[in-house]
Amino acid sequence: MTNKKIRKAVFPVAGLGTRFLPATKAIPKEMLTVVDKPVIQYVVDEAREAGIEHFIFVTGRNKAVIEDHFDIQFELNATLRERGKTEPLERLAAMQPAAGTTSFTRQQEPLGLGHAVWCARELVGDEPFALLLPDMIMQSRKSCMAEMAELYEHTGGNVIALQECDPAEAHKYGIVGKGRDVRNGFEITKMVEKPKPGTAPSSLYINGRYILQPEIFKILATQERGAGNEIQLTDAMLTLAKSQPFHGVHYRGRTFDCGSPEGFIEANIAFGLWRPDMHAHVLSAIERLSTEVAPPQ
Numbered sequence: 001m002t003n004k005k006i007r008k009a010v011f012p013v014a015g016l017g018t019r020f021l022p023a024t025k026a027i028p029k030e031m032l033t034v035v036d037k038p039v040i041q042y043v044v045d046e047a048r049e050a051g052i053e054h055f056i057f058v059t060g061r062n063k064a065v066i067e068d069h070f071d072i073q074f075e076l077n078a079t080l081r082e083r084g085k086t087e088p089l090e091r092l093a094a095m096q097p098a099a100g101t102t103s104f105t106r107q108q109e110p111l112g113l114g115h116a117v118w119c120a121r122e123l124v125g126d127e128p129f130a131l132l133l134p135d136m137i138m139q140s141r142k143s144c145m146a147e148m149a150e151l152y153e154h155t156g157g158n159v160i161a162l163q164e165c166d167p168a169e170a171h172k173y174g175i176v177g178k179g180r181d182v183r184n185g186f187e188i189t190k191m192v193e194k195p196k197p198g199t200a201p202s203s204l205y206i207n208g209r210y211i212l213q214p215e216i217f218k219i220l221a222t223q224e225r226g227a228g229n230e231i232q233l234t235d236a237m238l239t240l241a242k243s244q245p246f247h248g249v250h251y252r253g254r255t256f257d258c259g260s261p262e263g264f265i266e267a268n269i270a271f272g273l274w275r276p277d278m279h280a281h282v283l284s285a286i287e288r289l290s291t292e293v294a295p296p297q
């Protein structure tokens with residue numbers, strides 16, 4: 001185990017997006033737009049804010065447009081320059097990863113999150129890495145991954161982010177048990193993926209942000225299938241926790257599950273309200289529409 005700086009982040013973007021059909025028939029769910037940026041951009045920005053330098057995407061079929069999004073669109077830039085459109089040019093430049101700092105590999109079969117992470121092993125190599133699940137986008141002044149990186153600097157080992165869920169929803173997530181407080185976090189005593197109703201050790205759920213040591217890959221290589229008959233990352237983390245520390249950060253910001261239409265709508269409202277140039281418009285639209293619109297009888 002090392003306490004090396006976290007330079008690389010993995011984004012598993014191979015998911016089919018079945019909860020979002022028909023929108024995701026030809027468009028990856030990660031490319032759906034929240035206000036005016038694709039969902040994946042929010043997640044990459046969060047990683048960058050936490051000091052990540054290299055962005056690794058585990059993609060699948062029909063996901064090539066994600067690679068295009070993180071490339072320079074040479075003709076578009078030339079046209080914008082010719083037309084003197086400096087504002088969009090500056091926005092594009094600000095989100096552009098530097099040359100050579102993105103990598104793409106494919107998860108060839110949908111065998112679960114643990115398998116998707118394992119597919120990144122050659123690109124990550126022998127160093128700790130961040131893992132960000134792109135369905136979940138977050139809103140707070142200080143980003144979730146930045147809070148985790150702060151705890152990691154003190155503890156080393158593995159760090160995961162947690163949030164409170166409705167106990168009735170605990171069976172949908174990875175749930176942890178909370179131990180002794182450490183700095184801005186705490187020791188993790190238990191982990192269980194999708195606990196059966198009534199058996200969860202707490203209502204603290206894993207919200208899709210992780211800092212993991214590379215030893216996880218060796219465990220994932222032989223990890224048996226778990227909940228949902230998939231290779232589960234949480235099961236591999238449980239094995240790793242026998243030899244390495246795991247700490248949790250209780251993230252207090254807002255999280256939106258953009259893999260579901262409801263979460264995605266909430267994200268659009270929240271990020272619209274968050275924008276100084278849009279706040280008043282979005283607020284008045286919500287107020288007006290909430291009195292005017294109801295499902296047709």
Ligand code: G1P
Binds near residue numbers: 133172174175193205
């Ligand atoms: C995955 C993880 C789970 C975590 C969740 C957060 O589950 O396995 O531990 O709580 O993401 O979204 P999935 O959503 O892939 O079922």
